[in-house]
Amino acid sequence: EVQLVESGGVVVQPGGSLRLSCAASGFTFDDYAMHWVRQAPGKGLEWVSLISWDGGSTYYADSVKGRFTISRDNSKNSLYLQMNSLRAEDTALYYCAKDIGYSGATPTHLDYWGQGTLVTVSS
């Protein structure tokens, strides 16, 4: 059974930093691209970032480019999101999600999601 468990969400002050983690199990982690998607309270879904199966390629939404860094450690079956220069508008539930894209295939859709970790940016 595929499981994705996010952690690291806390209350942080504007301008602060935070690192989210996602522990993956139930599939061969290093075969698949992975995403971060967020959802502000009461709002819709917003794609944040994508990392290729080997960590060699990363992609970001314009809203987080230059502030957030996605990474992975395939030896630990873990995905990360380093979040710097946090703003109030970054307040959201952050989901990690597995892509259907296998190995070098183009990532296209998100077939498994975690339950999310809540990040609150507030003074």
Add this chain to the structure above:
Amino acid sequence: DIQMTQSPSSLSASVGDRVTITCQASQDISNYLNWYQQKPGKAPKLLIYDASNLETGVPSRFSGSGSGTDFTFTISSLQPEDIATYYCQQYDNLQYTFGQGTKLEIK
């Protein structure tokens, strides 16, 4: 960046009704369009991928169609457990965009 316009934003229907949600892309995305269901307090769930392909295990009352810029998601006979918010999502050039969502309620 490609924008996705989803409509309606909310919808009330009766059990057994046929329900249709539309999603329009700001430019041609071929069939690079997926649909997700999100129940309250839960993570999203993939229902339809590549515009019209039913994800494994998803009931056949759910379907999708369209290509280019105009897409449709249909529930052929609404069931009480279908109460949720539904999102379209496009993928193009390794950028991903969700529609604003459609909140579906039982009348």
